[in-house]
Every structure is written in C-alpha cells, then in structure tokens.
Amino acid sequence: xxxxxxxxxxxxxxxxxxxxxxxxxxxxxxxxxxxxxxxxxxxxxxxxxxxxxxxxxxxxxxxxxxxxxxxxxxxxxxxxxxxxxxxxxxxxxxxxxxxxxxxxxxxxxxxxxxxxxxxxxxxxxxxxxxxxxxxxxxxxxxxxxxxxxxxxxxxxxxxxxxxxxxxxxxxxxxxxxxxxxxxxxxxxxxxxxxxxxxxxxxxxxxxxxxxxxxxxxxxxxxxxxxxxxxxxxxxxxxxxxxxxxxxxxxxxxxxxxxxxxxxxxxxxxxxxxxxxxxxxxxxxxxxxxxxxxxxxxxxxxxxxxxxxxxxxxxxxxxxxxxxxxxxxxxxxxxxxxxxxxxxxxxxxxxxxxxxxxxxxxxxxxxxxxxxxxxxxxxxxxxxxxxxxxxxxxxxxxxxxxxxxxxxxxxxxxxxxxxxxxxxxxxxxxxxxxxxxxxxxxxxxxxxxxxxxxxxxxxxxxxxxxxxxxxxxxxxxxxxxxxxxxxxxxxxxxxxxxxxxxxxxxxxxxxxxxxxxxxxxxxxxxxxxxxxxxxxxxxxxxxxxxxxxxxxxxxxxxxxxxxxxxxxxxxxxxxxxxxxxxxxxxxxxxxxxxxxxxxxxxxxxxxxxxxxxxxxxx
Ligand SMILES: Nc1ncnc2c1ncn2[C@@H]1O[C@H](COP(=O)(O)OP(=O)(O)OP(=O)(O)O)[C@@H](O)[C@H]1O
Numbered sequence: 001x002x003x004x005x006x007x008x009x010x011x012x013x014x015x016x017x018x019x020x021x022x023x024x025x026x027x028x029x030x031x032x033x034x035x036x037x038x039x040x041x042x043x044x045x046x047x048x049x050x051x052x053x054x055x056x057x058x059x060x061x062x063x064x065x066x067x068x069x070x071x072x073x074x075x076x077x078x079x080x081x082x083x084x085x086x087x088x089x090x091x092x093x094x095x096x097x098x099x100x101x102x103x104x105x106x107x108x109x110x111x112x113x114x115x116x117x118x119x120x121x122x123x124x125x126x127x128x129x130x131x132x133x134x135x136x137x138x139x140x141x142x143x144x145x146x147x148x149x150x151x152x153x154x155x156x157x158x159x160x161x162x163x164x165x166x167x168x169x170x171x172x173x174x175x176x177x178x179x180x181x182x183x184x185x186x187x188x189x190x191x192x193x194x195x196x197x198x199x200x201x202x203x204x205x206x207x208x209x210x211x212x213x214x215x216x217x218x219x220x221x222x223x224x225x226x227x228x229x230x231x232x233x234x235x236x237x238x239x240x241x242x243x244x245x246x247x248x249x250x251x252x253x254x255x256x257x258x259x260x261x262x263x264x265x266x267x268x269x270x271x272x273x274x275x276x277x278x279x280x281x282x283x284x285x286x287x288x289x290x291x292x293x294x295x296x297x298x299x300x301x302x303x304x305x306x307x308x309x310x311x312x313x314x315x316x317x318x319x320x321x322x323x324x325x326x327x328x329x330x331x332x333x334x335x336x337x338x339x340x341x342x343x344x345x346x347x348x349x350x351x352x353x354x355x356x357x358x359x360x361x362x363x364x365x366x367x368x369x370x371x372x373x374x375x376x377x378x379x380x381x382x383x384x385x386x387x388x389x390x391x392x393x394x395x396x397x398x399x400x401x402x403x404x405x406x407x408x409x410x411x412x413x414x415x416x417x418x419x420x421x422x423x424x425x426x427x428x429x430x431x432x433x434x435x436x437x438x439x440x441x442x443x444x445x446x447x448x449x450x451x452x453x454x455x456x457x458x459x460x461x462x463x464x465x466x467x468x469x470x471x472x473x474x475x476x477x478x479x480x481x482x483x484x485x486x487x488x489x490x491x492x493x494x495x496x497x498x499x500x501x502x503x504x505x506x507x508x509x510x511x512x513x514x515x516x517x518x519x520x521x522x523x524x525x526x527x528x529x530x531x532x533x534x535x536x537x538x539x540x541x542x543x544x545x546x547x548x549x550x551x552x553x554x555x556x557x558x559x560x561x562x563x564x565x566x567x568x569x570x571x572x573x574x575x576x577x578x579x580x581x582x583x584x585x586x587x588x589x590x591x592x593x594x595x596x597x598x599x600x601x602x603x604x605x606x607x608x609x610x611x612x613x614x615x616x617x
Contacts, residue, residue, distance in 0.1 A: 006262070019260045025528070044200065228255075264296050309576050342520070342537045365519065373479065374482065529569070
C-alpha cells in the first residue's frame with residue numbers, strides 16, 4: 001500500500017500533538033498503523049487506544065499483517081489499559097480501604113440493594129439513580145455535583161452516598177470507575193509524570209468517542225509531555241449517549257502545539273457511494289458548522305447506491321437474500337457482505353430466514369441468544385464477581401451434581417440475604433459447605449491466573465464441564481472467539497459484555513470461514529465490506545425515541561446513516577419500510593428515509609420489491 005501525499009504528511013509530522021480527521025474510509029486507521037511503524041525507533045513504547053474490543057481485535061489483525069507490527073506497540077481499549085495501571089496503583093491514595101477488585105455489574109446491584117433497603121423499588125427511580133451515578137463517573141465530576149446537576153432528592157442522595165461508601169470500603173469497582181479512578185490518580189503530578197515516561201506516545205483511533213473523563217486524563221498526560229495522535233471523524237460521533245462528543249476535535253485543536261491534518265481522498269468508497277455520503281455530510285454540516293470538511297475524492301468507479309422501498313420487513317428480507325445470491329453468482333463471497341441495522345430487532349426476521357435456509361452467519365447483535373455454554377460461563381463468572389441474581393444462582397445449582405432441593409433452598413437463602421461469608425458457611429451442613437467450596441476453588445483458580453486470561457477461562461470452562469446436562473463448552477464454536485477477545489482485551493470481566501464477540505452459526509457448512517455478518521452499526525463501526533445492506537427501522541422506532549423532536553437526535557441519526565453508507569466499498573442497498581408512492585411523492589416519514597429523499601435523484605437508483613405470490617392470489 002502506497003501512502004497518499006496527505007497520509008505521508010501526517011506520518012512525517014514531528015509535532016507533539018497531531019489531529020487526524022477524515023470521513024469514513026479515508027484511511028485514518030491505516031495511517032495510524034503507518035505512524036506507529038514510523039515512530040517505533042523514536043519511543044520505547046507506543047500505546048494505541050481503540051474504542052471497542054472488536055476494534056482492538058481488528059487493529060491487532062491489521063498490524064499483524066501490515067508494516068506496523070513491532071513489540072513496542074500495544075493496542076488496547078482505554079478500560080483494559082487503565083485497569084492494568086489501577087491494579088498496581090495505591091488504593092489508599094484513591095480513598096479505598098481495600099485493594100481494588102473489578103466487579104462488573106456491581107454498580108447496578110449495589111444501587112438496587114441500597115434502594116431496596118430504602119424502600120425504593122420502581123424501575124424508573126432505579127434507572128434514574130444509575131444515570132446519576134454513571135454521569136458522575138463518566139464526566140469525571142464528584143457525586144455531589146452530579147446529584148446537584150440532576151436534581152436528586154435527599155433519599156436518592158443518601159442511597160448514592162451509601163453506594164459510594166460501599167465501594168470505598170469493599171474495593172469493588174465497576175467498569176465505569178476505571179477511567180474515573182485513573183483520572184483521579186493522574187491528578188497527582190508525580191504519577192502523571194511517571195505515566196508520561198512509561199507511555200511517551202499515545203494514539204487514539206475513533207478519537208471523538210472518548211468520554212469526558214478519558215479525554216481529561218489523556219490531556220493531563222499530554223500536558224506532562226506525552227506525544228499524542230487523535231484520529232477520527234466528528235461526523236461519526238455515534239456514542240454520544242455514552243459520553244462521546246463531536247466537540248472533542250475542537251478541544252484537541254485547541255491544545256498547545258497541535259498540528260491538524262485532514263484526509264480527503266477516500267480509499268474505500270466508490271465515487272457513486274461517496275456522492276451519497278457527501279450529500280448526507282452536507283446535511284449534517286448545516287447543523288454542525290465549524291468543521292472544515294473538504295470536498296472528498298475517490299478514484300474507484302462502482303454502482304450507484306440502491307434505495308429499496310417496501311412496507312413489509314419480510315419483503316426486505318427476501319430482497320436481501322435475492323441480492324446475496326446475485327452477488328455470490330458474481331463471485332463475491334458471503335464474508336464480503338454485511339447486513340447492518342440501527343436496532344437489533346430489525347434483523348430478527350432475517351436471522352429466522354437464514355436459519356431456515358441454513359446459511360452461515362455471525363451475528364453481533366446484543367439480543368442474539370447466546371449458546372448454552374456462553375450463557376452458563378457468564379453466569380458462573382457473575383457468581384465469581386458476586387453479582388449473579390437469585391435466578392442465575394438457581395440455574396447453576398440445578399446443574400451441579402449432587403445438589404438437591406434442600407441444599408439449593410439453603411444456598412439461595414444465604415445468597416439472598418447476602419450472608420455467604422466464610423463464618424456463616426462454616427455453620428452449615430456438609431452439602432452446603434461443599435457447594436460454596438466449589439465456587440471458592442473456582443475463584444481461587446481465577447485469581448491465581450491473574451493476567452493469564454487463557455488459564456482463568458480454562459478454569460471456568462473446566463468448572464462448567466463438571467456440571468450436569470451441559471454441552472462440553474470446548475466443542476462450542478463461539479468459545480474460540482471468547483478466548484480471542486479475552487486475550488485482546490486483557491480483562492476477564494469483558495466477557496460479560498456479550499456483544500464483544502459475535503454469535504457464530506455455521507449450520508454445519510464445511511467452509512467455516514465464509515459467513516454473512518449481521519451487526520448493529522454501533523458494533524460494526526470502523527468495519528468495511530464489499531456489499532452492505534441496511535435494514536432501516538420503521539418510523540415507530542424514531543417516534544418512540546422522540547427523535548424528530550430534538551435536533552441533537554436528528555443529527556445523531558444522520559451520523560448513523562452516513563456511518564452505514566461509508567462501510568461499503570462497492571455495493572450499497574438501503575431498505576426503507578415505506579410505500580413506493582410515498583417515496584415518489586417525497587412524503588416525509590420522520591425516519592432515516594427523510595435524509596435520502598432530499599438528495600438529487602441521480603445519486604441513487606430507486607427499487608421496489610414486487611410480491612408475485614400476493615399478485616397471483
Ligand atoms: N494509501 C492507501 N492506498 C490503498 N488503500 C488504502 C490506503 N489507505 C487506506 N487504504 C485502505 O482503505 C480502506 C479504508 O481505510 P481505513 O479503514 O484506514 O479508513 P478509516 O478512515 O479509518 O475509516 P473509518 O472512519 O470507516 O474507520 C482500507 O481497506 C485500507 O486498507
């Protein structure tokens with residue numbers, strides 16, 4: 001691969017702070033790989049942070065094959081990197097009475113326990129309490145400030161203060177605590193200086209997705225001398241709900257010594273797809289002025305994007321399957337195709353059809369039922385972390401050999417009353433003691449394994465193997481992904497984030513390397529495929545979320561659509577659930593279709609799907 005002049009300029013930059021901005025497909029990630037390579041002799045260590053576990057795995061794959069592979073580079077999510085540092089940090093200096101224990105799900109379960117104790121049990125109030133607590137952590141503000149900002153009442157404040165006190169006294173922390181605590185640790189100038197020495201160069205892909213507290217932490221390191229490269233696209237800020245902001249780039253540009261680079265030559269999109277993307281970006285820009293978005297170019301010719309309209313989802317599914325068959329007949333493999341959705345349930349009828357037709361696929365949808373093995377592995381891990389619900393405990397106890405009804409009831413009572421401490425258990429009968437001993441042995445093995453996550457996972461799998469009526473987990477094809485992700489992220493608890501690895505269904509097809517990908521666009525960010533299908537949501541989705549009532553949300557949806565469009569290098573199909581006549585009359589739908597309709601008709605081809613069966617009947 002020959003870098004373009006724009007890419008060469010960034011690679012050759014010696015500025016301490018570099019901003020690399022460009023629309024989807026302009027080669028930002030590729031350029032980061034080249035910068036990494038070019039800087040390998042300049043720094044003893046380079047850290048590259050990516051937003052999702054999937055992005056980390058992709059990046060590691062890209063570096064393995066590409067020029068960048070060298071031992072001094074480390075690719076990680078912010079959380080995995082920060083957790084490795086926090087494990088060795090002085091917990092007392094951070095206000096904790098015990099060493100930190102990463103316990104995924106602990107925030108939600110402690111908030112629930114405290115709320116139960118205070119007699120609060122409505123779902124709405126619980127969700128609100130979680131929102132306040134999460135905001136305090138993600139924004140890097142004190143709990144008191146978050147409480148004030150979100151106008152909590154004295155009871156709610158008391159509950160949240162108790163949650164906070166519980167974490168400090170037990171050392172339990174959740175994922176959201178990780179960046180918050182690293183930020184706190186970096187406020188000590190000696191620690192920040194130390195980190196700057198250890199990480200003299202940090203690069204971030206999808207820079208706009210950093211949360212406020214993550215960015216504040218990196219800014220401290222930059223101020224202490226860490227060199228920095230932030231690559232991304234403010235128009236792909238899809239994680240605003242999780243704390244991302246299109247303002248990150250202006251904040252980066254305002255840093256002292258920042259050199260700003262733009263990539264404008266699109267390496268992925270054909271000219272025809274680029275035209276459509278530029279139209280949507282033009283609309284985004286009307287709402288978000290202030291970003292110097294230069295005209296893009298592309299040298300690849302391709303097909304015009306195709307807009308397909310039909311009111312029925314099952315007709316879209318037929319259309320997708322028909323087009324897949326067409327492309328396979330023309331030499332494109334399933335592996336080069338992806339079906340993208342905005343919300344997971346939009347893919348459910350497609351998944352049913354694929355199962356019926358026995359087509360192999362990998363689904364990155366959150367609502368895809370995990371295999372029995374993955375399910376039980378997650379529950380066993382939750383027990384290890386102390387966050388399993390009573391039902392989850394019951395499911396495991398049911399499958400443990402030699403555990404009858406009486407033992408199960410006794411164990412569940414102890415768990416329910418939160419009384420399964422060593423002292424309490426020693427007074428119990430042998431069977432109950434045996435059950436807890438099994439879990440204690442497992443926890444010991446996991447803790448002993450430390451950073452060696454393969455060993456830790458094997459301990460969990462071996463535990464599952466001893467259970468009755470469970471398939472052998474080692475024969476589950478998804479397990480390989482699980483190990484791969486665990487190794488990539490370096491954090492065992494990430495396995496509880498089901499969406500971090502795909503759900504693979506190969507239906508016994510001999511070539512296990514050829515499958516269709518189905519994903520939510522938030523999961524597929526940064527990905528690319530030759531053929532991209534988008535199954536747009538029905539207008540009811542936007543109505544439920546009040547999207548068209550708030551400008552910010554309309555912009556979010558435009559960004560979602562542009563991110564989907566820019567995943568495709570050759571063929572793009574956008575399926576909208578609406579009638580052909582409504583499209584011809586340009587009747588607004590209050591849905592994603594409204595962003596395509598105003599574009600010049602020559603930007604795309606308009607198709608509909610005719611149901612011959614219905615016509616015949
Ligand atoms: N100079 C180049 N010559 C040829 N191909 C390139 C060049 N730079 C990048 N590419 C290819 O173009 C495609 C898009 O690159 P990349 O994924 O780095 O874009 P990106 O800007 O990070 O996209 P996104 O915003 O969607 O994540 C990849 O297939 C990459 O290998």
